[in-house]
Amino acid sequence: MSYTKWSIINTFAAKNIILVTLTLFTGLLYNVLTILIPISIGKFYELSFGFSSHRLAAFKFIPFMDAPDFNSFLVFFFSLVILRLLFEYLNRFGIGLIGERFSKTLREQLFTNQLQISMDVYDKKGIGKYLLRYSGDLKSIQNYMKNGLIRFAQDVVLLGIVVVAIGYFDTLLGVIIACCILISSLVLWGINKALYTVSLERRNKRSGMLSFVNTRLRGIMALKAFNKYRPEEKRYQKRSDNLYNIGKRYVKIVAFLQAIIPAITYGMLGIIMVYVFSSTHDDITKSFQGASLLVLILLIISILPVLRRSLRVSIIWKLGDISFSKLIAIFSLPKENQLPFEEIALGHKEIIFKDVIFGYPDTNKPVFKDLKLSIPPQNTILFQGKSGSGKSTFIRLLLKLMSPSKGQILYGDHCCSELSEKTIRKNVAIVSKDFPLYGRDVYEAIVYNRKEHNKEKAKFLLEHLQQHEDAKNQLQLGSKIGDMGCNLTSGQQKILMYCRALLTRKPILILEEPLKELNTKTQKLLLHMLKSIQDQKTLILLDDHKVQGFDIDKVHYF
Numbered sequence: 001m002s003y004t005k006w007s008i009i010n011t012f013a014a015k016n017i018i019l020v021t022l023t024l025f026t027g028l029l030y031n032v033l034t035i036l037i038p039i040s041i042g043k044f045y046e047l048s049f050g051f052s053s054h055r056l057a058a059f060k061f062i063p064f065m066d067a068p069d070f071n072s073f074l075v076f077f078f079s080l081v082i083l084r085l086l087f088e089y090l091n092r093f094g095i096g097l098i099g100e101r102f103s104k105t106l107r108e109q110l111f112t113n114q115l116q117i118s119m120d121v122y123d124k125k126g127i128g129k130y131l132l133r134y135s136g137d138l139k140s141i142q143n144y145m146k147n148g149l150i151r152f153a154q155d156v157v158l159l160g161i162v163v164v165a166i167g168y169f170d171t172l173l174g175v176i177i178a179c180c181i182l183i184s185s186l187v188l189w190g191i192n193k194a195l196y197t198v199s200l201e202r203r204n205k206r207s208g209m210l211s212f213v214n215t216r217l218r219g220i221m222a223l224k225a226f227n228k229y230r231p232e233e234k235r236y237q238k239r240s241d242n243l244y245n246i247g248k249r250y251v252k253i254v255a256f257l258q259a260i261i262p263a264i265t266y267g268m269l270g271i272i273m274v275y276v277f278s279s280t281h282d283d284i285t286k287s288f289q290g291a292s293l294l295v296l297i298l299l300i301i302s303i304l305p306v307l308r309r310s311l312r313v314s315i316i317w318k319l320g321d322i323s324f325s326k327l328i329a330i331f332s333l334p335k336e337n338q339l340p341f342e343e344i345a346l347g348h349k350e351i352i353f354k355d356v357i358f359g360y361p362d363t364n365k366p367v368f369k370d371l372k373l374s375i376p377p378q379n380t381i382l383f384q385g386k387s388g389s390g391k392s393t394f395i396r397l398l399l400k401l402m403s404p405s406k407g408q409i410l411y412g413d414h415c416c417s418e419l420s421e422k423t424i425r426k427n428v429a430i431v432s433k434d435f436p437l438y439g440r441d442v443y444e445a446i447v448y449n450r451k452e453h454n455k456e457k458a459k460f461l462l463e464h465l466q467q468h469e470d471a472k473n474q475l476q477l478g479s480k481i482g483d484m485g486c487n488l489t490s491g492q493q494k495i496l497m498y499c500r501a502l503l504t505r506k507p508i509l510i511l512e513e514p515l516k517e518l519n520t521k522t523q524k525l526l527l528h529m530l531k532s533i534q535d536q537k538t539l540i541l542l543d544d545h546k547v548q549g550f551d552i553d554k555v556h557y558f
């Protein structure tokens with residue numbers, strides 16, 4: 001599916017059509033009421049000073065507008081105020097809700113999308129960890145939706161109505177005001193173009209800073225152990241200085257924009273005053289009647305904030321556009337599971353690598369060149385190779401976390417490229433440091449659902465595998481594991497990884513460095529356990545040296 005800004009907005013609007021319509025409708029009502037207030041003050045002027053304006057008489061059709069006395073006028077006036085309050089509240093609530101819903105939809109879509117992005121993208125700088133710093137972009141997109149579209153549409157309608165109303169009192173004045181609005185919009189459009197470039201630069205620098213901090217926090221132990229405070233502080237300071245300089249350029253343009261907008265609107269007022277003054281003096285027949293003039297002035301004053309807001313909207317559009325383009329780039333990244341999931345038992349199939357060529361993107365040295373091998377079902381195969389020989393890459397290919405650039409990986413007669421990732425992974429369990437534990441506690445780390453019978457099995461297996469561990473090191477299902485298992489020893493982590501893999505009862509087991517980190521007694525226990533299931537499962541062992549204790553059918557050297 002290809003995404004564009006408008007396809008995202010339209011899909012959202014279609015799904016929330018009732019909310020959007022009601023919001024626009026309340027907006028229209030509240031704007032009409034906003035205009036009626038200055039008009040009704042003209043009526044007050046008539047009642048107080050006895051003047052009458054034939055133009056104001058045209059508004060008689062509005063219920064209760066043509067109040068015979070001051071008390072009835074007051075009732076009418078306060079009814080207007082209360083109705084306006086009600087509709088403004090509903091309108092603002094509606095706009096806020098649209099913003100919240102839009103941002104909820106996008107962040108959920110973003111999370112789903114982020115989990116589905118293919119693995120090779122995660123290694124790329126920036127994009128892979130985008131979700132960690134999405135909030136700024138979602139905020140400007142939310143603002144785009146709320147203020148750049150809905151409120152702006154309402155404001156344009158209000159300005160349109162007011163210009164028509166002013167034109168009704170005086171046609172030429174209406175035309176003058178319309179022209180002023182048009183010219184100021186064009187001037188501001190030009191200034192905003194400069195703002196766009198600076199904003200984009202500022203965003204990218206900010207993103208870079210977050211990335212920088214994130215990396216330092218993940219590597220905090222090394223940073224402390226090697227006393228790297230000063231160099232890191234200096235690097236951060238340099239980035240911070242750059243960001244400050246861009247920020248300065250940004251606020252310079254924004255300040256100019258914000259100052260020029262009131263100047264433009266006051267300039268417009270000046271032009272209008274010149275026009276009103278000259279028409280009152282030059283042509284006595286065309287002169288404004290007192291009530292009309294008052295209404296005109298009040299109308300103009302009441303739309304000034306709206307006009308300022310509308311003139312400022314292109315900042316919102318520009319910032320929103322930057323964020324939309326980022327979001328669309330993320331949504332358009334290659335994804336996994338594009339093929340339909342099928343429940344296929346792959347445990348009884350031979351796994352074959354046929355002339356597989358694989359190299360990581362942006363590197364010119366392939367990890368595998370014409371790799372040929374086979375893993376018969378229910379066999380135990382050891383893949384032996386020193387560090388960097390490609391053991392982890394081999395696991396990635398087996399799990400379809402990455403795909404070969406040439407050649408084929410087959411599960412029996414099923415080619416990996418024709419199987420969805422989910423289909424393959426439903427058959428394969430793994431114990432490897434590359435697949436860390438996560439969750440609040442041990443139970444969550446080893447079992448994903450919280451059904452009671454799973455709890456019993458998990459408890460049994462956990463106790464069984466920990467029987468030779470020191471009592472103080474024995475974990476319970478409720479023990480906290482810390483962020484990515486940081487509260488656990490490497491031995492505890494390994495035991496939990498075994499629990500996680502074995503509880504899934506998947507037919508193919510990948511075990512990277514199967515006995516490392518475990519004490520001798522636990523190694524023996526595990527070997528005994530794995531041997532008892534060796535004839536039912538395909539065991540794929542990976543290590544940098546010979547693994548003792550297993551009945552190995554074949555050794556493949558990388």
Ligand SMILES: Nc1ncnc2c1ncn2[C@@H]1O[C@H](COP(=O)(O)OP(=O)(O)OP(=O)(O)O)[C@@H](O)[C@H]1O
Nearest residue numbers: 123360363367385386387388389390391392393394
């Ligand atoms: N994300 C990556 N981008 C580029 N090159 C990579 C990437 N991951 C691994 N490599 C390179 O691919 C080769 C194989 O790495 P791999 O991690 O598969 O080896 P390994 O046998 O698992 O090593 P170890 O036992 O130390 O984990 C190495 O030369 C490594 O530098």
